[in-house]
Amino acid sequence: KNEVEQSPQNLTAQEGEFITINCSYSVGISALHWLQQHPGGGIVSLFMLSSGKKKHGRLIATINIQEKHSSLHITASHPRDSAVYICAVSYGGSQGNLIFGKGTKLSVKP
């Protein structure tokens, strides 16, 4: 069974701080997704990774396949970054079955 663990569960930061959210998984995967969920439910896909590193604006996502670990970094954090960040993985031949972590609730204070 593939487990996806995220840490921390909750994170409070001051505006401008550098933020790191971690995700670990237990079996080989074919892709890892970082998602952002705002209050009210809507989920937005931030990154889809299968190796290496991706950057979009102030967001950076990295993945280490050997260590089965990924990180999401936010530079120069802002209150509008406050949301739940969810790591999800797809693995093996399953094209539809994303396994989700429980999410990291981020609150950025002004």
Place this chain on the structure above:
Amino acid sequence: DTGVSQNPRHKITKRGQNVTFRCDPISEHNRLYWYRQTLGQGPEFLTYFQNEAQLEKSRLLSDRFSAERPKGSFSTLEIQRTEQGDSAMYLCASAQGGARGNTIYFGEGSWLTVV
């Protein structure tokens, strides 16, 4: 707005009633997914379609849950004889191709409260 729309956004129903949720995916997407999310938890996979074919349904929570995508476009998720434990948010998502190589686009979710 991701382009995936769900309705109704909120539904309150009495225990024992049937409810149906609709999802309209991004038009060119052949994959459509249904997930359930309860408070404090990540989404939980229920089922998915490639075009009109339901390729995985073993994760549907019970035989009270069923999903269709009759013409390979919109999809419906029906819950029969609702129970209080069915209260959750039901999320739909779509993608062109599979989850392992493509961005998945999520709807805003449909909140179900069973009283």
